Amino acid sequence: MPTGGQKLSQIEARSEAGEARPTAKIENIVATVSLDQQLDLRLIERSILTVEYNPEQFPGLVYRLDEPKVTALIFKSGKMVVTGAKSTKDLIEAVKKIVRNLKKHGIPIYGRPKVQIQNIVASANLNVCVDLERAALTLENSMYEPEQFPGLIHRMDEPRVVLLIFSSGKMVITGAKREEEVYEAVNKIYEKLKKLRAIRPC
Amino acid sequence: RLRRLQAKLRATTSIEKNIEQAAREITRLIEALNLPRSVIDTAMMIYRQAAEKGLVRGRSLESMAAAAVYAACRIRGIPRSIDDIAELVKGGRKEVARCYRLIVRELRLRMPIVDPVRYVSRITSALRLSPAVEKRAAEILIRARKMGLTAGKDPAGLAAAAIYIAALELGERRTQKEIAAAAGVTEVTVRNRYKELVQKLNITLPAQ
DNA sequence: AACTTACTTTCGAAAGC
DNA sequence: GCTTTAAAAAGTAAGTT
Numbered sequence: 456m457p458t459g460g461q462k463l464s465q466i467e468a469r470s471e472a473g474e475a476r477p478t479a480k481i482e483n484i485v486a487t488v489s490l491d492q493q494l495d496l497r498l499i500e501r502s503i504l505t506v507e508y509n510p511e512q513f514p515g516l517v518y519r520l521d522e523p524k525v526t527a528l529i530f531k532s533g534k535m536v537v538t539g540a541k542s543t544k545d546l547i548e549a550v551k552k553i554v555r556n557l558k559k560h561g562i563p564i565y566g567r568p569k570v571q572i573q574n575i576v577a578s579a580n581l582n583v584c585v586d587l588e589r590a591a592l593t594l595e596n597s598m599y600e601p602e603q604f605p606g607l608i609h610r611m612d613e614p615r616v617v618l619l620i621f622s623s624g625k626m627v628i629t630g631a632k633r634e635e636e637v638y639e640a641v642n643k644i645y646e647k648l649k650k651l652r653a654i655r656p657c
Numbered sequence: 658r659l660r661r662l663q664a665k666l667r668a669t670t671s672i673e674k675n676i677e678q679a680a681r682e683i684t685r686l687i688e689a690l691n692l693p694r695s696v697i698d699t700a701m702m703i704y705r706q707a708a709e710k711g712l713v714r715g716r717s718l719e720s721m722a723a724a725a726v727y728a729a730c731r732i733r734g735i736p737r738s739i740d741d742i743a744e745l746v747k748g749g750r751k752e753v754a755r756c757y758r759l760i761v762r763e764l765r766l767r768m769p770i771v772d773p774v775r776y777v778s779r780i781t782s783a784l785r786l787s788p789a790v791e792k793r794a795a796e797i798l799i800r801a802r803k804m805g806l807t808a809g810k811d812p813a814g815l816a817a818a819a820i821y822i823a824a825l826e827l828g829e830r831r832t833q834k835e836i837a838a839a840a841g842v843t844e845v846t847v848r849n850r851y852k853e854l855v856q857k858l859n860i861t862l863p864a865q
Numbered sequence: 866a867a868c869t870t871a872c873t874t875t876c877g878a879a880a881g882c
Numbered sequence: 883g884c885t886t887t888a889a890a891a892a893g894t895a896a897g898t899t
Contacts, residue, residue: 483889487878513886514880526887528879536879538888574877578890587808588770598761602738602771603754604874605809605892617875619891622808627890629876655805715883754873809892843895848866872895882884 475582477641481634484540485574488550490533491566499529502560518553525549536573543634546570575631579641581624583654590620590653609644616640624657672708675718679704682722689745690737692730699729707760716756720748724756731768736775738813738841773798773807776816776840783839784831786824793823800858810850814842818850825862 496516500508507517515528515536523545528536537553540546547570554564587607591599599607606619606627614636619627626644631637648654683700704725707713713721723746730737739757743750761768774795781791797819801807807815817840824831833851837844854860 480890483876485877485888507886509886510881514882515886517886519887524888528887530879532880534879536877536887538878538886540888571878573879576876576889584805585808586805588802591770598758599770600874601807601809601893602811602813605894606874608875610875619875621891622805623892625891627875629890631876811894814894845866845896846894849894866899868898870895870897873893874891876889877887879886 477581477645479579479641481577483576484546485538486572488535489569492533494531494533496531520549523549576629577637579626584624584657586653586655587622593651614639676708679722686726696729700725703728706764717748719746720752720756723753724760727757734775736779771812773812773815776813780839790823790827794819813840814846814850817847821851
């Protein structure tokens with residue numbers, strides 16, 4: 456078990472004994488932001504030429520920021536969805552930049568934006584291969600349909616996340632609301648696969 | 658209390674009528690796919706359980722019936738892809754797949770993992786290959802699975818590659834194009850699987 | 866045959882059809 | 883349910899060169 460509080464991404468892939476250790480990386484954070492005010496999307500569309508806005512197709516206005524590289528969907532209710540951030544810091548920085556930019560272009564913003572993380576997507580590597588057939592037969596709440604998708608889909612109860620596990624030992628974790636849940640899920644699935652003897656050397 | 662009884666009776670009648678109609682649809686699909694009659698019983702049992710759990714509400718009967726047939730084929734080890742079945746209904750592959758996942762999850766069905774060996778005879782017979790090729794292809798697939806080469810790969814592609822190799826070994830060569838068409842995968846997939854099997858199983862093909 | 870691009874699966878929120 | 887966004891995993895597909 457890794458040292459408490461330390462992020463898996465900072466932990467070495469292998470201990471001195473040579474035992475494989477999982478590594479994880481946050482790939483995408485999806486968050487909602489509330490500005491608590493109505494917005495005139497047509498005004499934003501006229502002021503900022505780089506946005507996309509097709510209300511017939513989708514009610515949100517698409518705003519892309521280069522640094523941090525995120526995409527925001529802005530709605531007339533003053534709520535938005537920000538996707539693409541690789542860290543909480545990037546997310547906060549991006550929201551500040553977007554609000555600052557709107558103001559700079561003459562769109563008045565009154566209150567402080569309220570940010571809520573809705574989903575965290577991460578990739579991880581157990582650094583050992585997984586016997587998917589064995590895992591599929593012994594792991595609860597899992598689905599493995601190689602005709603349709605090469606990964607085993609596992610719905611974990613606690614933390615409540617979904618994992619896409621591949622035979623290479625690499626995986627995708629999604630549905631997490633806190634970064635800690637990602638590391639918790641990776642450690643938990645690693646221990647469980649070991650217990651089920653569904654781990655094999657690569 | 659009479660009202661409740663009537664409502665319950667009405668609901669039961671409604672479900673029974675739905676199941677009757679589904680039985681006709683399931684029979685149609687099974688005949689169109691040339692599946693053994695025994696699959697009907699399994700598919701009907703699955704559909705009935707799904708209907709009784711209320712999984713049919715708001716979903717097309719056609720797609721749910723197709724999903725039940727696909728699940729029945731899986732349980733009975735009959736090699737039919739979800740596309741083979743989905744192309745016979747208007748909902749499309751995506752909806753049939755969604756219904757199938759719903760059925761498996763809600764009824765907590767333990768689906769056996771698709772065995773590529775099951776696809777072999779279907780492909781070899783379409784190409785008029787000998788039983789010897791069939792037997793050899795199965796051996797290759799069993800060895801491949803033991804070595805962990807089949808995880809995550811499309812069983813049809815694996816079967817196609819094993820047959821390609823077995824046919825070459827036994828002097829009954831078929832082109833990758835012919836085999837790919839019979840298996841319902843692309844030539845690129847047959848080639849990729851074939852290369853990996855030959856390399857990792859140390860298979861030596863006859864010269865030329 | 867290589868490359869490129871693109872689609873399969875998973876997740877969540879937004880507003881409206 | 884759908885529409886739109888982003889991102890990863892590994893396999894398969896399709897179009898070019």
